[in-house]
Each structure stands twice: as structure tokens, then as C-alpha cells.
Amino acid sequence: MVTINYTDLSNAFEFISSCPPFEQIAYICIDTGAIYWVSNDIELEEEVPDDLETSDRYIAVPHKNDLNLGQSLALSFIDQTLPDAYNTVASYFRKRGAYRHFKELLQSQDLLEKWYAFEASASDAALLEWCQENDIQLINAPPV
Secondary structure, three states: OEEEEHHHHHHHHHHHHOOOOOOEEEEEEOOOOOEEEEEOOOOOOOOOOOOOOOOOOEEEOOOHHHHOOOHHHHHHHHHHHOHHHHHHHHHHOOOOOHHHHHHHHHHHOOOHHHHHHHHHHHHHHHHHHHHHHOOEEEEOOOOO
8 A cells, every 4th residue: 555645646636637637647656655747738847757657556646527526516516505506507517618607606606715615625535535445545634
């Protein structure tokens, strides 16, 4: 079982999830716990092993969509906090700019900070579960 710091994992997760899937990737070395970051768009200074994508010694850190933390989480939040706006928000996700419209609605209802707390809590819980499934022990993990 590999041990890593939760903050390092969380930072890698945010790095990956800040872009569409597969634009940025991070891998955890199961031997050392080192996290390697890879980007198609950003020149990173860190050297990465040549076999990151082919060796079974590395585990890819999931994107938020892999953990159902994208559209479904936003709709779950709306269902709990603004159920009358559910269909409106669902329609946002059928077009480009969905999150911008979603956050504008939340801002107009003074719910943006509540959304960020909800999203952070769900992300922490999903990452902790993912770590358990992948035999990754965490240092400084948040209570969930």
C-alpha cells in the first residue's frame, strides 16, 4: 500500500479537473508515492518517467468526471437547494457555457459559497473512496 499526502493528491486532482478530461493528467507511483503531472498545453519543469502511461507501477489520478463530480453533482446541489430551478439548470448542461450560467444563477441567489462548500465536501469524500478502492493510504486526510 502506497502512502501519499492528501494535499498533494488534492492539488493533482484540481490540476486535472481544471481542464477537459485528458488535457492534463497526474500519476501516482505505487512504489514511492511520488505524483507526476503531465500537460498537453503547459510546459512543466518536472521530469517524468518514460513508462508513465504503460507501466502498472503508476495509477492515474481521476478527473472529476470520473468520480461523478461534474454535471450530476451540480444537479444534485440544485435539487437540494433550488428544486424549482432544476429544469433550467439541466438545460444549461445541454449547451456550451453551462458552468458559467450555473454559477451566475447561484450568485444571483446568494448560493455560490454554499455550492463551493458542497463541491469541496463531495470531492473530498469521492477522493477518499477512490483511495480506499486503490489501496492508497493518506496522510492528513480531511474528516468526511
